[in-house]
Amino acid sequence: RPALTPSTKTDNISKKMKSTKEEQTNNLTPKYLSCNNKAFEQMINSVLQKTRSSIDIEYLREIAVLIHQLECIDLDRLLWTTYLRSGTSTLKPQATTSILSLWPLEVKQRMIDRGQTTASDPNEIDHASCLSYVQRVLQKFRNQTEYFQAQLKEKKQLLNNRWTSEIEEAVIKFVQQHVIPLYKVPTEGQIATVEYDYNDQLIQLEYEQQNPNEYQKEIFKNLTQAKYEKETAKFNVAILKQRIAYNHLPQSFESLKIPAPISLDTIDDRDIRQNLMNQCEKILQRTKSDMMIVYIATAEAKMNEYQKKFDSDLIKMKENQRSGPSHEKLTQTMLDIMERRFKNINEHLIHLYKLKLRFFVKAPTVKN
Numbered sequence: 001r002p003a004l005t006p007s008t009k010t011d012n013i014s015k016k017m018k019s020t021k022e023e024q025t026n027n028l029t030p031k032y033l034s035c036n037n038k039a040f041e042q043m044i045n046s047v048l049q050k051t052r053s054s055i056d057i058e059y060l061r062e063i064a065v066l067i068h069q070l071e072c073i074d075l076d077r078l079l080w081t082t083y084l085r086s087g088t089s090t091l092k093p094q095a096t097t098s099i100l101s102l103w104p105l106e107v108k109q110r111m112i113d114r115g116q117t118t119a120s121d122p123n124e125i126d127h128a129s130c131l132s133y134v135q136r137v138l139q140k141f142r143n144q145t146e147y148f149q150a151q152l153k154e155k156k157q158l159l160n161n162r163w164t165s166e167i168e169e170a171v172i173k174f175v176q177q178h179v180i181p182l183y184k185v186p187t188e189g190q191i192a193t194v195e196y197d198y199n200d201q202l203i204q205l206e207y208e209q210q211n212p213n214e215y216q217k218e219i220f221k222n223l224t225q226a227k228y229e230k231e232t233a234k235f236n237v238a239i240l241k242q243r244i245a246y247n248h249l250p251q252s253f254e255s256l257k258i259p260a261p262i263s264l265d266t267i268d269d270r271d272i273r274q275n276l277m278n279q280c281e282k283i284l285q286r287t288k289s290d291m292m293i294v295y296i297a298t299a300e301a302k303m304n305e306y307q308k309k310f311d312s313d314l315i316k317m318k319e320n321q322r323s324g325p326s327h328e329k330l331t332q333t334m335l336d337i338m339e340r341r342f343k344n345i346n347e348h349l350i351h352l353y354k355l356k357l358r359f360f361v362k363a364p365t366v367k368n
Helices: 007-025 039-051 057-087 105-113 127-162 165-208 214-245 251-255 270-323 332-365
Strands: none
Touching: 039 057, 039 165, 057 105, 057 127, 057 165, 105 127, 165 332, 214 270, 214 332
């Protein structure tokens, strides 16, 4: 990827968004459908009582797992189809005459990690190898879909008329309520990042087609990088504030503990013991709240630094456009291309922000 691209930083955001997704797909049975989680059992018992149906809950759990797998495979297929379109020059978010084949780094890294190439450097993997690999992955998804659909059809048929539309709707709704925050939102974030990177590279390519001199290249690189850092910092501050609003603190806070007095568990009086334990819990919650205030203050300080740097760089560029040497000035076309890159950055981060909010809204309904 050319050095002028600021988009590589989106990897950090998308990795955070997909961490839960990867955790959920390591096993065939997701946590929310495991026997240890009573949420499915409680939901389906209520439906069975209303419909007066007699079906083994574990059998229905197996059906729910199949529906879950089909939902996830369909999302995987959408993601890998986006990879394919990016690599075969058919992913064009905007009208352009430029042609770009861009295989996402995630595809190449996965090829290396899974021994699908002899190369150790992603840059050494050629187009044909990427194309062949992505096509094989998509074929695998098609095969899996056929297999799970056949399994699902067979299980439904064995229930005969006991498998009612009410039961089916309840199971599908339950699965989708969990798939959206655990899998759909992270996958949509990955797709958005692929589309952003592709569009960003098209913009980069169009700028290079203007034959900029070294000074013009440097201005474009520095100013777009400063813009990206400023907007990303604003994104981070906004997300931290929404974490407080939705009571969805960073995962690192889960390991935060307040050491209780060693002798607390030995107190015989239940009321006194519980009262002291409650005090410990309140101290822990206050500590977490105080830490979030520090997190936000730190993020805001960094945001202000990036804002000042961008404003300063922009002022210098405008002054140079007015009174600088002609060879250091950007043409109107170059300025228009820069504005498009700014717009691409804004739209992408707004999209990721909305996805994060969807996750915060849906996540409380998920019981892991």
